[in-house]
Amino acid sequence: MSDPVLSVRGLGRRFGxxxxxxxxxxxxxxxxxxxxxxxxxxxxxxDLYPGEVxxxxxxxxxxxxxxxxxxxGLLEPTSGTVTRPDAEGRAxxxxxxxxxxxxxxxxxxxxKALIGEAPRVHRLTSPSEVEAYVADMMDRCGIDPSxxxxxxxxxxxxQRQRVGIARALAVKPEILVCDEAxxxxxxxxxxxxxxxxxxxxxxxxxxxxxxxxxxxxxxxISDRVLVMYLGRAVETGPVDRxxxxxxxxxxxxxxDGVPRLDxxxxxxxxxxxxxxxxxxxxxxxxxxxxxxxxxxxxxxxxPVLRDMGDGxxxxxxxxxxxx
Numbered sequence: 198m199s200d201p202v203l204s205v206r207g208l209g210r211r212f213g214x215x216x217x218x219x220x221x222x223x224x225x226x227x228x229x230x231x232x233x234x235x236x237x238x239x240x241x242x243x244d245l246y247p248g249e250v251x252x253x254x255x256x257x258x259x260x261x262x263x264x265x266x267x268x269x270g271l272l273e274p275t276s277g278t279v280t281r282p283d284a285e286g287r288a289x290x291x292x293x294x295x296x297x298x299x300x301x302x303x304x305x306x307x308x309k310a311l312i313g314e315a316p317r318v319h320r321l322t323s324p325s326e327v328e329a330y331v332a333d334m335m336d337r338c339g340i341d342p343s344x345x346x347x348x349x350x351x352x353x354x355x356q357r358q359r360v361g362i363a364r365a366l367a368v369k370p371e372i373l374v375c376d377e378a379x380x381x382x383x384x385x386x387x388x389x390x391x392x393x394x395x396x397x398x399x400x401x402x403x404x405x406x407x408x409x410x411x412x413x414x415x416x417x418i419s420d421r422v423l424v425m426y427l428g429r430a431v432e433t434g435p436v437d438r439x440x441x442x443x444x445x446x447x448x449x450x451x452x453d454g455v456p457r458l459d460x461x462x463x464x465x466x467x468x469x470x471x472x473x474x475x476x477x478x479x480x481x482x483x484x485x486x487x488x489x490x491x492x493x494x495x496x497x498x499x500p501v502l503r504d505m506g507d508g509x510x511x512x513x514x515x516x517x518x519x520x
Contacts, residue, residue, distance in 0.1 A: 199246060199247055200246075201244035201245055201246050202245055202246065202247050202281065202371060202372065202404055203244070203245040203268070203279070203280070203281045203372060203404075203406075204243075204244050204245075204278075204279075204280045204281075205241060205242055205243050205244075205245075205268065205277070205278070205279050205280075206242045206277055206278050206280070207240050207241075207242055207276060207277035207278070208238060208240070208241045208242065208264065208267060208268075208274050208276070208277035208278070208279065209236070209238055209239045209240055209241070209274060209275050209276035209277050210236075210237045210238045210260075210263050210267060210272060210274055210275050210276075211234050211235065211236050211237065211275045212234070212235045212237055213232055213233055213234035213235055233476050234476070235475045235476055236428050236475055236478070237260050237263040237428055237475065238260040238263050238264050238267070238274075238428045238429075239260075239428045239429050240276075240277070240429065240430075241260075241264060241277070241423075241425070241428075241429065241430050242277075242430070243423055243430070243433065245372070245404055245406060246404070247371075247402070247404055248398065248402055248403070248404055249404055249405070249420045249421065250398065250404075250405040250407055250418055250419045250420050250421075251405065251406050251407065251419065251420070251421050251422075251423060252407045252408075252409065252415035252416075252418065252419030252421070252422045252423070252436065253265070253406065253407065253408045253409075253422075253423045253425060254408075254409060254410065254412060254415050254422060254423070254424055254425070254451070255410070255424060255425035255426055255451075256410065256426070256451075256472060257410065258427075258472055258475070259425040259426055259427060259428065259472075260425055260427075260428040260429075261376075261408045261410075261425055262296075262376050262377070262408060264408075264425070265293065265374045265375075265376045265406060265408045266293075266376075267279060268291075268374055268406055269291055269292075269293040269374040270291070271293065281372070290368060290369055290370040290371050290372070291370050291371070291372040291373075291374065292365035292366075292368060292370040292372075292373055292374070293365070293373070293374040293375075293376065294358075294361055294362060294365050294373060294374070294375045294376065294378045295361065295376055295377075295378070296376055296377035296378065296380055296381055297381055298354055298355075298357035298358035298360070298361050298381065298382075299349060299350075299354070299357055301361055302349040302357060302360060302361060302364075303349075304348060304349055304350060305348075306348070307345065307346050307347060307348055308331075308335070308340075308344060308345050308346070308347055308348075308349070308360055309327075309328065309331050309345040309346060311349075311360060311364050312331045312334050312335065312345075312360070312363050312364045312367050313327045313328070313330065313331040313367070315364070315367055315368050316330060316367045316368055316369075319368060321367075321368060321369060328345075330367070331345055331367075332345065334363040334364075334366055334367050335360075335363055337363070337366070337397075337400075338359045338360075338362050338363040338366070338393065338397075339359055339389075339393060340356060340359050340360065340363065353386075354381060354382050354383070354386065355382055355383075355386035355389060355390065358378065358379070358381075358382060358386075358390055359390070359393070362390075362393065362394075362397075366397070366401070370403070371402075371403065371404060372403070372404045372405070372406065373394075373403055373404070373405050373406070374405075374406045374408070375394070375405060375406070375407045375408060375409075376408045377408060377409055377410070378390065378394075378407075378408075378409075379391060379409070379411075379414065380409065380410065380411065387414070391414060391417065391418055394407075394418065395418060405418075407419060412440075412451060412452060412455045413455055415436070416436060416440050419436045420435070420436060421433065421434060421435055421436060422434065422435075422436050422439045422440075424439070424445065424447065424448045424451070426447050426483060426484055427472065427473060427475060427478055427483040427484075428475060429483065429512065430502060430512065431445045431447055431448070431484065431502075431511065431512045431513070432444055432445040432447075432448045432502075432509065432510065432511045432512070432513075433502070433509065433510050434505070434507070434508050434509030434510060435508050435509070438507055438508060438509055439509065440452060444505055444509060444511035444513060444516040444517075445484075445511045445512065445513045445516060446484065446488050446489065446490050446513065446515075447468075447484050447487075447488070448511075450468045451468075454468075468487055469487055469489075470486055470487040473486060479496075480496065480497060480499075481494075481495050481496045481497045481498055481499055482495045482496075482498075482499060482500055482512075482513070482514070483499075490515045490518070492514070492515070494514050495514055495515075498514070500512040500513055500514050503516075505517075
């Protein structure tokens with residue numbers, strides 16, 4: 198196996214504030230409650246290999262987007278490291294594609310400026326060749342180059358997302374962090390954008406960190422899967438093994454909730470209970486209040502990711518009984 202193009206080790210992010218001088222003084226005197234701190238992401242580690250698609254999945258609020266923003270460099274981690282050096286020690290080119298294809302584009306700029314500004318500033322193309330460069334990027338992403346003078350509001354949702362992809366590709370990245378990049382689109386348009394991502398990976402040798410709550414898309418596009426719950430990684434491994442025989446009860450519950458033609462008569466049973474508050478997570482395994490397999494050890498001891506012997510890792514005391 199080749200060396201990873203990106204390594205994440207022990208990544209964590211907390212949100213919260215100690216408050217002003219008065220609040221800190223009152224807490225010292227025991228006259229105010231402790232400051233609220235949200236552990237959005239805690240101790241997440243993984244490697245990303247050239248040409249690979251790593252799918253990150255979990256319920257809303259599990260920390261997927263925060264993880265993606267830290268990997269892309271938009272958020273500073275509270276703990277841990279993101280290492281992405283190339284052979285010469287320079288930062289590896291990386292871009293992010295956001296969920297909303299409208300708010301992520303400047304409504305006051307034409308498409309040719311949205312796509313062409315960054316490569317011009319970074320001298321990836323000369324000023325005289327910017328127009329041809331933009332036309333090539335638009336054509337590559339399935340947008341008519343004659344639309345280069347239009348503003349974002351003149352495009353449909355799918356077309357706007359293609360503009361966002363073209364803008365990201367314009368600086369020649371090696372890694373794309375896609376944060377719910379198709380969730381705001383109609384189902385038919387989702388399929389087109391997902392196929393575009395796959396075609397671009399084959400054509401340009403791109404590597405993806407693909408974040409989504411849609412397990413159908415994750416299964417279709419990913420090589421490996423990272424499942425998150427309440428800010429922590431609970432299972433990771435090859436996509437076929439994760440979907441065929443999940444080792445963590447949370448992963449199994451997510452997969453069982455995906456509609457399938459071969460299970461048309463199956464009765465859907467949602468995960469019981471609500472996601473615990475990240476401000477006050479439960480002791481032991483964070484999933485134990487909702488887990489049908491929970492025992493006393495789950496309530497007192499937090500499981501760590503451990504090797505299942507088939508390329509997977511799972512953070513569950515009872516993982517062996519699931520596979």
